[in-house]
Amino acid sequence: MQRDWPDILGGFALAACGAAAAGWAWLHYDLGSIRQMGAGAFPVALGLLLTVLGLIVALPALRRSGTLPRAEPWAACAVLASVLTFGLGLRVLGLVAATALAVLIASLPAPQRGWGWRLALAACVTGLTVLVFRLGLQMSLPLWPRLG
């Protein structure tokens, strides 16, 4: 039997988040009274609610069969790596290199072979980005890598 993993894992993960948030808020923030609720009251209540809801989703799913969704781990990794490269590289590599690199990484999982179109796309997007954001909107961004 194929278990309903999305509901089981998702439900338990949410319940854990809720319990952690409620616990943290309980320990660190003032709960106050009903008349004058403190900073902790609302997060604690929400955390407990999320814990209960997560369990309501997860527990019945343990005894139920379900279908697995079609995950795309390769696509997810490439897209996230592309965003992180851009974010962490922007100040160090400069706008041009960060954009070109991010586009190349992002295009890796695309369902089309060959490097020609990828390089052409990187060049086009980089050109457009510089044109729109640097020259058009005048955002203060370093264009080239910082040397030394």
Added chain:
Amino acid sequence: MSTWDGLLTGLSFALQPGVLIYCVLGVMLGTFVGVLPGIGAMAAISLLLPITYYISAEAALIMLAGVYYGAQYGGAVASILLRLPGTPQSAVTALDGYPMARSGRAGVALFAAMASSFVGSMLGILVLVLLAGWLSRAATAFGAADYAAMMVLGLVAASTIGSERPAKGFAMIALGMLLGCIGTDVNSGTMRFTFGRTELLDGVNLVALAMGLFGVAEVIGNVRDPDRQGVAERIGLRQMAPRREDLRRMPLPMLRGASLGSFFGALPGTGSTLSSFLSYALERRVARQPERFGHGAIEGVSGPEAANNSAAITAFVPTLTLGIPGDPIMALMLGALVIHGVQPGPMMLEARPEMFWGLVASFGIGNLLLLVLNLPLIGIWVSMLRIPFRLLYPAILIFVCLGVYSVRGLTFDIVAVAGIGLAGYLLALARFSPALLLLGFVLGPLIETNLRRALLISRGDPMVFLERPISAGFVLAIAALLLLSAWQALRRRR
């Protein structure tokens, strides 16, 4: 200000070139993303949020609204030609629109969709004007307890109505509200869940959250989609000319759909997807030959398209008059206004007439533009369907990154977008709704503030929610919705 004066004020405001251009930009961009399967109105509005920092609040609202209803027009194109709904609201349109396209009547189906969208919008505008005036007068009697109860009603309605698994919807709303707690607590100044990061003092950035959930996560989900096979047909004005029989079948479904849509659109939590489904069901029930449905009945295109467009317009009623967004898209609109320091509420019609009436006028102008431009431009939109997603998404990602960065100039926000995108992708995989998370995120802080205020005023007596007639009504509706969904869950289990 009388309705007539208001409309004149609005028209003269919305027709200024500096404002009109954002209306045109919005509806064009909306149609574009509506046509492209894989990017919805949510993603497009998220992408545009940073741009709104550079323009006035009024122009920002007009542009974002244009994206929203423009996407409804565009969504129908992909639905009819490829059976791939560009937006969830137009999914029903595919049921009869696609069979019409298969039998060589794609042009007529597109004409029916656009004409019905236009009629729906016009009726929506009428209802918006009538309801907004009435509601903003009534809303001056609302107290903190009533606001809190009404917002909770909106959240409960959004996660129960039309949902198969309400518990999953509630969980998303609770998670969103928890995320909304992050940052400095306004009442006490306590820093909640900031873990020493100064970047989190103002809370999670709405732009980063929306871009992560709807930009990055949707891109990941669509990267591996194979290129769409070219649409064979060439569609021009001549193919769009309806036969006399088509014209006879369209008006009544349009009116029924538009009435349904403008009613359900104004209710918090229901919105345009539900009204298009309801309209389709209604048309099928009243039809003389229900067996034609599913095989290219023009009523099945007309009704739902009118319904989702009128609902898209009346959805602005609670957002603008009460400051309470009824659905996630409205939550984004409200977020955009709050960025500009505008808090919509019952006073806004009087205090900022340009905002409300300018938007109303822009609805009229925008929809007219959509009708007039889209009929001749349909060939261009159809050819847009052939753009492979692989050429678009890397550019979208760069736009997301720079858009988020432009808000505060912090690379922290770009890294946060990656994290939120991953979470959003995993949640969507497990069939949790990220849209409800966003709704909870926007409404959470408003609910907390009003709840605390209500309990402070009542000296800690929770009975205040039942003693005030307005709030008691909302509480009753919440209880009814919860009971109904519990009953449905029990019945399904048997």
